[in-house]
Amino acid sequence: MRATVLYAPGDVRIEDRPDPAITAPTDAIVRIAATCVCGSDLWAYRGVEAVERPTPMGHEYVGTVEAVGAGVTTIRPGQFVVGSFFASDNTCDICRAGYQSSCVHREYVGAGxxxxxxxxxxxxxxxxxxxxxxxxxxxVPSLLAASDVLGTGWFGAVAADVKPGRSVAVVGAGAGGALAVLAARHLGAERIIAMSRHPDRQKLALDYGATDIVTERGDDGVARVKDMTGGLGAHCVIEAVGTQESMLQAIRSTRPGGHVGYVGVAHGVALPGEELFYSHVHLHGGPAPVRRFLPGLIDLITTRIIDPGKVFDLTLPLDRVADGYAAMDERRAIKTLLSPSA
Amino acid sequence: MRATVLYAPGDVRIEDRPDPAITAPTDAIVRIAATCVCGSDLWAYRGVEAVERPTPMGHEYVGTVEAVGAGVTTIRPGQFVVGSFFASDNTCDICRAGYQSSCVHREYVGAGxxxxxxxxxxxxxxxxxxxxxxxxxxxVPSLLAASDVLGTGWFGAVAADVKPGRSVAVVGAGAGGALAVLAARHLGAERIIAMSRHPDRQKLALDYGATDIVTERGDDGVARVKDMTGGLGAHCVIEAVGTQESMLQAIRSTRPGGHVGYVGVAHGVALPGEELFYSHVHLHGGPAPVRRFLPGLIDLITTRIIDPGKVFDLTLPLDRVADGYAAMDERRAIKTLLSPSA
Structure with a gap:
């Protein structure tokens, strides 16, 4: 099969690799209908994360089940499925509490x-x-979005305790941030402030229901959010970047007693304990337990209540994956969809 | 009046100071019936916090109202009152959300x-x-406890989302930790694991309802808590120390999706973002909004349902305050009550 492999920062290639096989009775093989490039893929592509060996890439997928192992009882060949980036048994205490991405049997699906x-x-x-x-x-694009970026934005909004009437700020309006805006709108937020300097991202956030755009970053951005929220800060802040600056911007934009939901994969972050202590915020986040939200999100998509697929502003055949990474790296695209059959 | 002043690490004295006067129409003057030494007072006494000038000490108090300003409408001279360490208007949006210790008009009562x-x-x-x-x-001792250490332990338990049937671990079983145990018991926790190496503190925790004692610290302590909770970690962990080690011990003792309530005043803490991200815990805490809990706690105390005053294992006249600090510093006492009228 054709598959994407990252060899070094900036060096991502399509090559022929062996077809995957069922190795455990609980496995399934999925023929990919659509996949995409994640903001988190760029950490390695940009060299922020080390690339120690040629690495198969990608962890977002929808497709048709081609085969299942002998122990698979509910999923059947021929079904169209949406998956998440961590495999989970969905039966352990952690899964039942809604944290499937920390399942006691979790495996990173993207490893393949x-x-x-x-x-x-x-x-x-x-x-x-x-x-x-x-x-x-x-x-298909919207269902693909559900497999990670929508599930992640949704988790950010839930972790930030978005509820009807609350004020929300979103730090980082990439694809995940834009879909956090969509989630916040769906969950009833009154005011939704998207923080981004990029016109294409601002437009997407506004399309999904943002009521205000703040272009300032850091403490200037914090001051703007406070100005808009009676001097107090937002009730709910969603952090969708993962840097020290964005985390502090999120914490400082939140009112005492408010909630920060953070879903940007943390890189080089060290939170100052004293500041956090006196901030009085709630902090929750991590790798989104997408599986918790999938049934509900699939329902919202197939009934056409939400349209998260709009985050894909570039669609390429799988063979042009390198162009897809470059376009996102250079901010010419917000998010690239890849089509193996094209 | 006689008052306590800290001159330098280890140098705490009683001296004559001017009686406080009403300086704003919303002030009251309280004649102290009982006060005490807080674990957080020891940060300065031990030189961990700088002592830049002679500093009046103490922020826990009960007593009788002696005078009120012209703008005070509900509190009257002659009433016996319990206060908290931050003054709050109890009417702003932050107070109404239950975060009176971050009131937009807050003042540190302990400044006097x-x-x-x-x-x-x-x-x-x-x-x-x-x-x-x-x-x-x-x-009186139990009401005095409500003014800070009980309110703090209670907030820790609430911030850690203690509910009936949940497993709870308490990191640091000083007075605050012991009263977090009491709170967890009252809130219906099933298993309460107190983490302490000190026999007198272990006994107090057991008296207040701890079901298990863990003496190991750091990663060994974490492993013991996991052993006791099906390998997963506790649902709820209350951190009542404020150091880097205790914060990491708390986070690592919590199961994915669980809650850390932290009330130890943070000193020199820097939380690693990546670890926090993948821990999947909820983190909440800070200076306890004691005022939120005071009416309920006073009711539980005056109806003799809870007995938090047992944390005071040393009672001294105010004139012997230096002995009270030394006893706590040297761990000869868990918490010292001071009586100005003795």
Whole structure:
């Protein structure tokens, strides 16, 4: 099969690799209908994370089940499925509490590389969710978004305790931030402030329901959010970047007693304990337990209540994956969808 | 009046100072019936916090209202009152959300020094809570505890989301930790693991409802808590120390999706962002909004449902305050009550 491999920062290639095989009775093999490039893929592409060996890339996927192991009981070949980036049994105490991405049996699905024609998914029954029927082509991007970036934005909004009438600020309006705006709107937020300097990202945030744009960063951005919220800060702040600056911007934009939901994968962050102590914020986040939200998100998508697929502003055949990474790296695209069959 | 002043690390004295006067129409003057030494007072006494000038000490107090300003409408002279260490208007949006210790008009009551005969309390109507009637002498220690250490332990348990049936671990079983155990028991926790190496503190924790004692610290302590909780960690962990080691011990003792409530005043803490991200814990804490809990706690004390006053294992006349600090510093006492009238 054709598959994406990162060799070094900036050096991402399509190459022929062996088809994945079922290695455990709980596995499924999925033929990828659509996959994409994640903001978190750029950490390695940019050399912020070390690339120690040629690494299969990609962890977002939708597709059709091609085969299942003997122990798979609910997922069946032929089903169209949406998966998440961590495989989970969905039965342990941690899963039942809604934290499938910390399942006691979790495995990183992306280890096999979803930017490919085929993917092995461990713990298929606990990881994959089938759509009611094979979706029309125009819904595929939205279902693909559900497999990570929408689930992540949604978790950010839930972790930030977004509720009707609350004020919300979103730090970092990339694809994840834009979908956090969508989630906040759906959850009833009154005022949604998107913090971004980039016109294309501002437009996407406004399309999804942002009421205000703040272009300032750091303490200037914090001051603007406070100005907009009676001097207090927002009730709920979603952090969707993962840097020290963005985390502090999020904490400082939150009112005492408010909630920070952080979903940007943390890199080089050290939170000052004294400041956190006196901030009085709630802090929650981490790798989104996408599986918790998938059934509900699939329902919202297939009934066309939400349209998260708009985050994909570049669609390429899988063979042009390198162009897709470069476009995101250079901010020419917000998020790249890759089509293995094109 | 006689009042306590810290001159330098280890050098705490009683001296004559001017009686406090009403300086704002919302002030009250309280004649102190009982005050005490806080674990947080020891940070300066031990030189961990700088002592830049002679500093009046103490922020925990109960007593009788002696005078009120012209703008005070609900608190009256003659009432027996319990206060908290931050004055609050109890009407702003932050107070109404239950975060009175971050009130937009907050003032540190301890600035005047509660380890004294008299104390000026700003924003008296929003800060002080009167008991239904002057309490019998044997309830005074418990009411004094409510003014900080009980309120702090209670907030820790609430911030850690303690609920019926949950497992709880308490890192640091000093007075605050012991009262966090009491709070967790009252809130319905099933298993309460107190982490302490000191026999007197272990006994107090057991008296208040701890079901297990863990003497190991750091990663060994974490491993013991995991052993006791099906390998997962506790649902709820209360941190009542404030050091880097204790914060990491708390975070690592918590299961994914669980809650850390931290009330130890943070000193030199820097939380590693990556570890926090993948821990999946909820983090909340800070200076306890004691005022939120005071009416309920006073009710539980005056109806003799809880007995937090047992944390005071040393009672001294105010004139012997230096002995009280030394006893706590040398761990000969868990918490020292000071009586100005003795």
């Amino acid at each position: 590389g979803a930017q490919a024609e085929l993917l092995r998914v461990p713990l298929a029954d606990g990881t994959l969710v089938a759509t009611p029927e094979p979706p029309p082509a125009d819904l | 020094g509660a380890q004294a005969e008299l104390l000026r309390v700003p924003l008296a109507d929003g800060t002080l809570v009167a008991t239904p009637e002057p309490p019998p002498a044997d309830l």
